[in-house]
Amino acid sequence: MTLSQLPELPPPPSALCIDALAAELAEFQPIQGGAELERLSKDFYAYSPILSPLLAERRAQLAVRASSLEQVRRVASACARFGVPLTLRGAGTGNYGQCVPLQGGLVLDMTGLRRLRSLDPESGELVAEAGCLLADLDRQLAPRGRALRLAPSTYRTASLGGFIAGGAGGIGSLRWGFLRDPGNLLGLEVMTVEPEPRLLQLDASASAPLNHAYGTNGILTALRLPTCAAVDWQQLVLGFADWDQALAALQGLAGSALLLNNVALLEAPVAAAMPWPAGCPGGGDSGRSGGEHRLLLLAAPESLERLPELLGAWGGALRWQEAQSASRGLPLRELCWNHTTLHWSGPRPDWTYLQLLLPPDPRPLLSALRQRWGEELLWHLEAVHQHGAVRLSGLPLLRYQGPDALAALIDQCRDLGALVFDPHQVTVEEGGLGGIDPAQVAAKAAYDPAGLLNPGKLRGWQSAPWAGFSRSPG
Ligand SMILES: Cc1cc2nc3c(=O)[nH]c(=O)nc-3n(C[C@H](O)[C@H](O)[C@H](O)COP(=O)(O)OP(=O)(O)OC[C@H]3O[C@@H](n4cnc5c(N)ncnc54)[C@H](O)[C@@H]3O)c2cc1C
Structure with missing residues (x-):
């Protein structure tokens, strides 16, 4: 086997293009440099001596934080119109370099979207926004006798959207299996990356290709999940x-x-x-x-x-x-x-x-x-x-x-x-799924037609016939 190399990608957008985008998003107070931009461009890939040197210099050119659907829509629309790569970020605890931007562009911090929208008292199903921290969510479930089925050991810091997009399983997998097992994700609300972004409600089967896709094929804004009875373990x-x-x-x-x-x-x-x-x-x-x-x-x-x-x-x-x-x-x-x-x-x-x-x-x-x-x-x-x-x-x-x-x-x-599940590789396929999943690639074509989301992480997209046609105009 060959160990990780980064995929070939177009150069990052020009400074001119980034300045124009930052001006359009001025009310978000974009971060365009310094230690905070550096922090928002990193995760926990440093456990890998292969990824460490490869990702050391990769960073975003600007970062913003959203706390409402309308703000996510504005950022997605602006990135689509300016042709700027968009990398989503929860708490940044991934250990495969999942949220490190390989082609510069904008990092969108989703942790401001943190509302538990509903909990069905009969079925125990919840609908919660993607930026909810898992521990916060569980704290809200506990008084109603419910708990999340699955959690990573980073439960105290990780977000729900980041867990579904970047995680695999963890505490609870002994009972409930892995996140991608049918029944662990019941539905998603997704924003597309287009000049006029669409907000879509996906059922369980339409959601499956976005589960563990490293945020390459849609912006998860809310998730529908089953819960289980709370136990004082x-x-x-x-x-x-x-x-x-x-x-x-x-x-x-x-x-x-x-x-x-x-x-x-x-x-x-x-x-x-x-x-x-x-x-x-x-x-x-x-x-x-x-x-x-x-x-x-x-x-x-x-x-x-x-x-x-x-x-x-x-x-x-x-x-x-x-x-x-x-x-x-x-x-x-x-x-x-x-x-x-x-x-x-x-x-x-x-x-x-290794994993x-x-x-x-x-x-x-x-x-x-x-x-x-x-x-x-x-x-x-x-x-x-x-x-x-x-x-x-x-x-x-x-x-x-x-x-x-x-x-x-x-x-x-x-x-x-x-x-x-090779933690020394940056793509969805090499890091876990093994091969290209055509459904993940089709979802990207449908929800991110210009290929702007987390470029380089979905090998199936890079090797698709249209790869190379999406270029930053900057
Ligand atoms: C010490 C340690 C222990 C860990 N233990 C576990 C474990 O037990 N099980 C496990 O599965 N993982 C584990 N991880 C990995 C990681 O902590 C989890 O997967 C965690 O759930 C990721 O959540 P996050 O909010 O930090 O996501 P991030 O790291 O911010 O993002 C992860 C991926 O999701 C994408 N993403 C984030 N938000 C969205 C969104 N709203 N829409 C679309 N895409 C999005 C990002 O672009 C990125 O590709 C561990 C990591 C560390 C460092």
């Missing part, structure tokens, strides 16, 4: 001396009928490096042979009755327990998914990571990789539900030994049956 940390027993416990719990919202397994050295919540003992020694492997569990209170007996059979021990509602400081959720990567990589800039869906029997892959990479590769596993079965998602941590070694590891993972 108990956070539990379980310790295991033996890796195989810890893995058996992960799979056993994930496949049980207990009501669980997340279960993650951290290999001993990774566990030893985590900032455990107050009151929870540390994970011990940092070597592979010392310390203990740890399972992180979010369980419904009524599921705890069977746990001691099951734990005894797997050779595990309870280290800590606390209700999520009583969390002081870090909730356990923030030691899971890519928060594990964050805590590990912060003090270790020579490490990076995988392991084959149904993960053991041959796990042992082959342990044999080949030794202590240079450490395991962090998350259990998920996929197409009716329990599967393991792997976010292994890897000492970076250059692009060739990384490419060899990715090839080996594929050969061993894993799906790779």
Whole structure:
């Protein structure tokens, strides 16, 4: 395989064109330089040593913030008339460089659109604006006994629109699968990018091509989602001396009928490096042979009755327990998914990571990789539900030994049956979906006919026959 290269794109619009656009949008107080423009042009791609140098110099030429549909309409119309690339931004927590503008242009910060429009008391369906922060939304749902089904570990900072456009799953994926699984997105309100933008209401099937499209094929202004009954999840940390027993416990719990919202397994050295919540003992020694492997569990209170007996059979021990509602400081959720990567990589800039869906029997892959990479590769596993079965998602941590070694590891993972959601690539296709989805490309033709939204991120559009005809007039 070849590691990421940026797609060839036309040059950014001229300064003259950007000044004229800024003048038209003067009432938005556009940001045209400085640290704030820099910040609004970045996300969390720095975990990738491949993307870091490629994206370092990429930035927007101006940024504005919208807080109403009318303001979004005005910005979309102006970008269409001036032919200026438009990149949407939620909270900017994506880890694939999703909201880094590759061709300059304008960044539109959507976090001002943050209204919960409705919550159906019967069905639990909600309609909320795209800029709502997920934690804020949940706070509004809680008094009505409801909760979001799925959330990234960045739940406290991420936006709803950014999660649907850029995320994949996370806390809750053990029960509800991935965001793109049918039933997790019921409908969208979308603004088109045209001189006269249209506001469209899409049903679930018409919404699917915009789900995980990195904001390349429509501006999401509101989303319709199912919710689930709220549970005060108990956070539990379980310790295991033996890796195989810890893995058996992960799979056993994930496949049980207990009501669980997340279960993650951290290999001993990774566990030893985590900032455990107050009151929870540390994970011990940092070597592979010392310390203990740890399972992180979010369980419904009524599921705890069977746990001691099951734990005894797997050779595990309870280290800590606390209700999520009583969390002081870090909730356990923030030691899971890519928060594990964050805590590990912060003090270790020579490490990076991968995102995988392991084959149904993960053991041959796990042992082959342990044999080949030794202590240079450490395991962090998350259990998920996929197409009716329990599967393991792997976010292994890897000492970076250059692009060739990384490419060899990715090839080996594929050969061993894993799906790779390559976090060292900038396109929707290479980062997750695997191949071109013609429905995503058709949606772009319908809702962004000049190809202005987040240029370079949808490979299917770049390679379409019309690619290259959309040029900034500046
Ligand atoms: C430490 C860490 C942990 C993470 N854990 C998880 C995890 O558990 N699960 C997971 O899925 N992801 C995870 N992520 C990635 C990311 O945090 C989430 O996907 C998050 O939901 C993105 O939301 P955001 O508001 O920050 O989106 P942004 O980063 O702002 O945007 C993401 C993408 O969506 C597009 N976009 C934003 N708003 C709109 C809109 N209104 N219309 C159309 N397109 C739009 C942007 O252009 C961009 O392409 C993690 C990242 C980090 C750094």
